[in-house]
Amino acid sequence: MLVFFRWYCHPEIREEIEGDLLERFHNYSKQNNKRLAKWFFIKEVVFLFRPSIIGNLHHLTFKLFSDMKKNSTVFLQVVLVLIGIVALAIMIRFPLTEGRAANLDLFSIYADPFLVYGYLSSIAFFVALYQAFKLLGYIRRNKVFSLNSVRTTKSIKYCAIALGILIVMAGLYIRTFHDKDDDPAGFMAICIVTTFISIVVATTAAVVEKILQNGVDIKLENEQLIEQSKK
Secondary structure: OHHHHHHHOOHHHHHHHHHHHHHHHHHHHHHOOHHHHHHHHHHHHHHOOOHHHHOOOHHHHHHHHHHHHHHHHHHHHHHHHHHHHHHHHHHHHHHHHOHHHHHOOHHHHHOOHHHHHHHHHHHHHHHHHHHHHHHHHHHHOOOOOOHHHHHHHHHHHHHHHHHHHHHHHHHHHHHHHOOOOOOOHHHHHHHHHHHHHHHHHHHHHHHHHHHHHHHHHHHHHHHHHHHHHHO
16 A cells, blocks of 8 residues: 555655654554554555645656557557558559569569559658658657647648649549540549548648647747746
């Protein structure tokens, strides 16, 4: 129970209250048996668990939420890395599964102009993943309201916009110049879905960018006020 008391008690008053608790425990144990003294000590520790002793739970919740934030951001960073690996594996493997690839060598497969266009377009996707990875790192280090976070979010927004435009261009090209024997419906559906996702990501990044920029501005204003008050 003493460990429990030390955990919840506010650090500024912990030593004084712990001394009183141990003194009362020893006095009670002299007058009664040790078993009753232990129950008395447990009751005292439980009854002390109140806001005036805990101190608004700040010293408890700060470490808890810090650990949760660290673990969650690391988990999300791992997820981003896995997404990048899976996307890269699909990009490398998918062309080899096409029917026409059976009669072509590797150079001819990967040198296809449309495939090259897809690989160049994917640069925006991987840059956005990298920027999202960086942003999570800033969040984990409590640097979310910083100019670096604003720049990172802005980069994600621009990458999403660029990727959406490139996907639309690819869809228009296939819709206009596709072979008469091929049905572009599947590819067009993929283009529509990925374009919609790009729009959502770009919009979300724009909103987050504005929030972060406002936070940075407020932080700078507060720092200026503090500097002026010191003069």
